[in-house]
Amino acid sequence: MSIPAEARAGAVVRDGWTILPDVIEAALVRELVARIEALLEELSVPRGSNTFLGEHTRRIFNLLARDALFERVPVHAAVLPVIEAVLDRECLLSSLTAIEMGPGETDQPFHADDGSIGLPKPHGPITCTAIWALTDFTRANGATRLVPGSHRGDRNPRRGEEPRFEQAEMSAGSVLVYHGSLWHGGAANTGPSARMGIVANYCAGFLRQEECQLLALPRERVARFTPRLRELVGYGTYRGLMGHVDQRSPAEWLDPATGTDMVWRRMR
Ligand SMILES: O=C(O)CCC(=O)C(=O)O
Structure with missing residues (x-):
């Protein structure tokens, strides 16, 4: 029996994260991988230019502008209720990004997704992120590093700081959901193949979104979205x-x- 969204949200607030195992349909995972691989080529997506973006990592931002397939991601019934239970139902999609982390990638510096928001810490969750594993996430291929308890601390990590961490090992089709104040980062990929995922970052409805989706998404495209997805990208009020x-x-x-x-x- 699956754990209710409220209990999952409780784990995010208490522990900093929760993993939803094998919740995404295998066919959808396959379609997403194929579309992302094609887009990486079509758009000639370059690797990152620093250790944060990853010199062996390619990212496709603003996914909802790329293909209707991605419309299924922010509203997925196994994930969105957990996000809503953490942030509330008036939350927004803050950004939607595909990440392909190639062999040879090094540890991403620890950071908190709400680290650029100048509120005194600790505070309750005002952003919450879901990382979809589209390939297995393993220790060898760079499963996300998570610092237990860091979301309850009073600061962001310092550059170069290396606290004790755990890794979000999970099978393809699983989703990691974490508190925006949690210190985390991608890990080195020492394996032979790429780690692929989608990062769906959500924020409270009173915050500014990371991606300005009212401009980034053509209005004719948004008009074809479901009413819930329209709200999530910003066509609503708080x-x-x-x-x-x-x-x-x-x-x-x-x-x-x-x-x-x-x-x-x-x-x-
Ligand atoms: O890829 C990951 O495991 C984490 C990515 C991340 O935190 C970021 O790019 O901000």
Whole structure:
């Protein structure tokens, strides 16, 4: 029996992360791998230019602009309820990136995904990330390094700091979900083949998204998204207020028939 989303979210808040084993359909994993491999070639994606991006690693940003297949990722029924239970249902997709980490890659410096947000730490989760394993993640091929308890600390890691860590070893089709304050990073790939994954980063609805999706995604494309995915990329408001345009939700720009619950309509 699968563990309820609330219990998974509790583990993220308490322990810093949880792994959802084998939750993604094998056929979807295969399709995603094939599409990412093709896009890496079609777009001539270069390797990273530093140790953070990875000199043996290729990334495709803004995946929702690349192919309709990726629309299945941010809303997946095994993952999104966990994210919503951590952040709340008004959360946003912050960024969606494919990562192919090749043999020879070195350890990525430890960091926290909310590290550039200048709030005093510790604080509750305001970002939460899901890393989809599209190949097995093993110690040898660079399974993500995670620092237990670091999400409860009062600072971000210093450059070069090497604390005790565990690795998110998981089979293809599994998903790692972690607290945005958790210190983590990709590990060295000492194996013979690439480690591939998708990083779906979500943030609270009152935060600025990492990728400015209102500009990055053509509006005609977003109009074909499901209503939930439209909300997740930013066509909505937070608490019926933040993000409004002339007291209307951006959701109405895509579909004037959208019934949006704006704060002013609730006032007496
Ligand atoms: O690839 C991984 O294991 C982690 C990637 C990551 O944290 C990042 O690129 O910010």
